[in-house]
Amino acid sequence: MKTWNDYKTISYPMEVIEDVEEGGFVVSYPDLPGCITCGETIEIAIANAIDAKKTWIEAALEEGIIIPEPNYLEDFSGQFKLRIPRSLHRSLAEHSKKEGVSMNQYCVYLLSRNDALYSH
Numbered sequence: 001m002k003t004w005n006d007y008k009t010i011s012y013p014m015e016v017i018e019d020v021e022e023g024g025f026v027v028s029y030p031d032l033p034g035c036i037t038c039g040e041t042i043e044i045a046i047a048n049a050i051d052a053k054k055t056w057i058e059a060a061l062e063e064g065i066i067i068p069e070p071n072y073l074e075d076f077s078g079q080f081k082l083r084i085p086r087s088l089h090r091s092l093a094e095h096s097k098k099e100g101v102s103m104n105q106y107c108v109y110l111l112s113r114n115d116a117l118y119s120h
Helices: 042-063 086-099 103-118
Strands: 015-018 025-028 036-039
Touching: 015 042, 025 042, 036 042, 086 103
Parallel strands: none
Antiparallel strands: 015 025, 025 036
């Protein structure tokens, strides 16, 4: 079983988002569910996040909770093959032409827009 000393050397991806309504910044670790903090400046928010990660991992170790390994973007190529009905292919091609963009760009737009709806 890993200890805090094992986990403190593991680099977990951090997500920093500006809080436009309240001010400051919100920082989370997507691979550590519920590990989130904030700060008035980005420097304070990141310092708080480092403390929050330590506290989160220590609490998980004490409770016997499984701590996930980090999920790095390098593990993903950004490409995948997708088979779709011919009618959908035609519709996507027509819409992308109407918008003046490639079908690839149009599909990325649609996927990212839809993904944003379900990311919260």
